[in-house]
Amino acid sequence: MQEYLQRTEKILSRLNQLAAITEEPGQISRTFGSEAFMKGSQLVKEWMEAAGLQTRTDNIGNVRGRLEPAPHSKRTFVIGSHIDTVQNAGKFDGPLGVLLGLDLLENLSTIKPELPFNLELIAFSDEEGVRFHTTYLGSKVVAGSFEETALTKKDAAGITLNEAIKTLGGDPEKLKHDAIPSEVWVGYFEVHIEQGPVLYELNIPVAIVTSISGQNRIEITLKGMAGHAGTVPMPMRRDALCGASDFILKTEEYARKHKESLVATVGKLAIPNQASNVIPGVVNFTLDIRSANETTLKIAEKDLRTLAEELCRIRNLELSWELVQQTEPVTCNPKLNDLLSEAITEAGYAETKLVSGAGHDAVPISKVAPVSMLFVRCYEGISHNPLENAEPKDIAAALRVSENFLHKLLQEQLQQQHIGVP
Incomplete structure (x- = not known):
């Protein structure tokens, strides 16, 4: 040695x-x-x-x-x-x-x-x-x-x-x-x-x-409506950041539920034109899903996209979902x-x-x-x-x-x- x-x-x-x-x-x-x-x-x-x-x-x-x-x-x-x-x-x-x-x-x-x-x-x-x-x-x-x-x-x-x-x-x-x-x-x-x-x-x-593990990397944009932080009532807001936050936490919950077969990460988040007194109108972020099982990976992406669509429907937000990188398990x-x-x-x-x-x-x-x-x-x-x-x-x-x-x-x-x- x-x-x-x-x-x-x-x-x-x-x-x-x-x-x-x-x-x-x-x-x-x-x-x-x-x-x-x-x-x-x-x-x-x-x-x-x-x-x-x-x-x-x-x-x-x-x-x-x-x-x-x-x-x-x-x-x-x-x-x-x-x-x-x-x-x-x-x-x-x-x-x-x-x-x-x-x-x-x-x-x-x-x-x-x-x-x-x-x-x-x-x-x-x-x-x-x-x-x-x-x-x-x-x-x-x-x-x-x-x-x-x-x-x-x-x-x-x-x-x-x-x-x-x-x-x-x-x-x-x-x-x-x-x-x-x-x-x-x-x-x-x-x-x-x-x-x-x-x-x-x-x-x-x-x-x-x-x-x-195979990997799917997705770029996501949630679009709502920017507005004055002091004048728009809470029930009338289309807050893109709140929608993104909701999605991120539910993604973590989903990954924990399937912890034996996959991991999921939101690693980047950007708020254009951000200010402390402005309701965020747009949020861009990434989603990284990995699994050693190709079927599991496909199901996870489908499930999480469905989740994002449902959250956007509830919060009156627009969704952009773009798969920018995909590698199969090896x-x-x-x-x-x-x-x-x-x-x-x-x-x-x-x-x-x-x-x-x-x-x-x-x-x-x-x-x-x-x-x-x-x-x-x-x-x-x-x-x-x-x-x-x-x-x-x-x-x-x-x-x-x-x-x-x-x-x-x-x-x-x-x-x-x-x-x-x-």
Whole structure:
């Protein structure tokens, strides 16, 4: 274990160096396409090059490093995670998976001629979707599912995604050339902090991810009538904020009733032209519904929309309901998870299986390849927060398990090649 703790020190040193590159002094913020993002990407690329990987930055800004066997093979296994952040982030969400993956490939480089397939490490450029409200930009390009309509999306400054890609040095017309064809994928592996409290409470360092919840994100507007706070009688008001408040509380009640199968969150709320002496006439807010069961997710959205319509009828409000993002639940690959299970057991840790309520780059990749994920215990489950933390002993455990897993995968593939299994 001492070897893995020593390697963990190097991973943590790199995490701290990357965390120091930020848009805002005193916090960690590296949104897609920003100057800080480009500087951080260049640093990761330099680390990949120093590790002996064949390195490039693709047209969406993904930093990619490959170990290629001899003789050359087109088949590819990808290790990845993202290096963009939310505003005022922690330093582990995303970069831990990239830098742990880099350590794995650094220590595999000595057996390069024995690799049965290419190994590619990808630092995805935009998983969080902060700037353009589009998640998985980087991994969608690699999966070949990037939607060209996204190129016209604008950030808060009016800059289009098309323009931002050119600023990065990419060519929007060549994005499709950066995809890995579905027929050459061997699989995908991602290490990520849990972003939840289960492992922390159980004091278990790692867990296998069995599935990733699907997500429906909806933008809602309630429109009533603005009016003077002192002159409009209570029974005659069309208060959009009261309607929104009623909906938010009833949404929480609905989610608590179905707590075993879904979660629901209203995370943003805006009142245009707000003032202390004005009855709110319009309220804009978001609704985020997640479930590992696709049917449950569809029923929940239908039920909550019906609820909103009924509240608007009672309060004489107008409703706008727009589904702006939809991802289906993802099941991680059973065969890869079997290898991961063996790797955990051989390392001497208890086998724990969890559903991920958060989305990950594994979601778009799952459309073209078998995916697997390993969760790492994090302090009190805190994430998207400067308090985000993972202890060295838990990172070392994840490193040990990941290396076991990779060796098992390589052995399995070499055996299949030896007996002629395609």
